[in-house]
């Protein structure tokens with residue numbers, strides 16, 4: 001029997017960590033053949049070239065799609081999606097997959113879902129049903145409507161996908177593959193590498209042995225004009241803390257220009273001898289860095305998902321993760337420096353308990369098994 005061809009499209013760094021263990025399980029599965037397509041910011045040096053980590057991890061790349069338009073604004077996001085549809089339809093035509101897999105809710109993932117749907121290729125969606133507000137949420141629920149199989153990450157997400165009219169026979173709460181990685185880190189949390197040596201980056205090299213903070217703050221797609229002001233408040237708060245800060249650059253979202261300019265100009269006007277800046281780390285290394293930190297400050301979804309599992313305290317800033325199911329490791333604050341400082345002092349003194357909202361650590365294997373056995377769906381029926 002011919003192997004089922006599973007085409008997974010990865011468009012950004014966070015999508016790699018959220019699918020990596022499923023890729024490994026697909027590769028190992030005797031009835032499946034992995035076709036890995038890498039696109040958008042995952043290919044760009046400026047965003048840390050996540051593609052290099054995929055190659056290093058032993059994955060063969062079937063196709064690359066360069067579709068990011070310069071600009072980091074709302075128009076560039078819409079046009080990038082358009083180019084993605086054009087390019088990916090050619091890729092799918094050449095690879096002729098049996099199932100296409102798309103991850104989460106970023107603007108570029110929409111292109112995968114549209115191209116596969118129009119080409120009558122069954123579509124599997126990872127991470128549907130979550131609520132966050134802003135443009136990501138519209139995209140996420142739209143992809144749910146285009147998808148034939150749903151591998152969701154929490155009970156709440158399962159219920160919402162079914163409420164959206166999807167057939168429960170094709171909705172599975174597998175948990176999030178990123179929790180599989182976090183489970184490995186929980187077993188062996190030792191920081192077994194030297195971050196400055198391994199990843200370079202820029203800035204001072206503060207001594208990390210007495211503790212450090214991790215900062216990762218992205219622009220909010222519905223508040224793009226405020227992104228610079230928002231990051232400045234966070235930078236001022238971390239400046240006052242006077243303890244080592246490992247700071248990561250934002251993703252390629254609309255408004256990232258404002259966030260990056262805010263960081264650059266703050267660096268030029270302040271003596272930052274306790275800050276170091278990184279573009280990107282391999283998924284497992286990044287989780288090790290978090291696991292050994294005093295806490296995460298910012299608005300990355302890693303604070304809500306992996307940090308809940310690892311029991312890392314998180315000061316979650318602003319509206320980007322609004323309404324996402326969360327554990328007691330998270331305290332929500334507004335954008336002001338004073339609120340952030342107050343939350344850091346009040347919330348991060350004790351290690352919070354861990355929670356399994358987003359899975360127990362075997363999502364990748366479950367997803368590969370389902371992909372090998374589910375009937376191929378070409379015309380789904382929707383209940384109303």
Ligand SMILES: CC(=O)N[C@H]1[C@@H](OP(=O)(O)OP(=O)(O)OC[C@H]2O[C@@H](n3ccc(=O)[nH]c3=O)[C@H](O)[C@@H]2O)O[C@H](CO)[C@@H](O)[C@@H]1O
Pocket residue numbers: 012013014015017018103104105106127132136178216218248251279280281282283284286287299300301302306320321
């Ligand atoms: C508003 C929002 O949340 N948007 C989406 C965005 O997440 P979001 O933009 O929050 O993603 P981030 O870039 O903050 O990164 C989160 C993920 O990337 C990993 N990481 C991060 C830094 C690094 O150097 N190395 C590394 O591997 C983290 O472990 C984590 O798994 O894309 C994700 C995956 O497509 C989605 O799940 C989110 O819904």
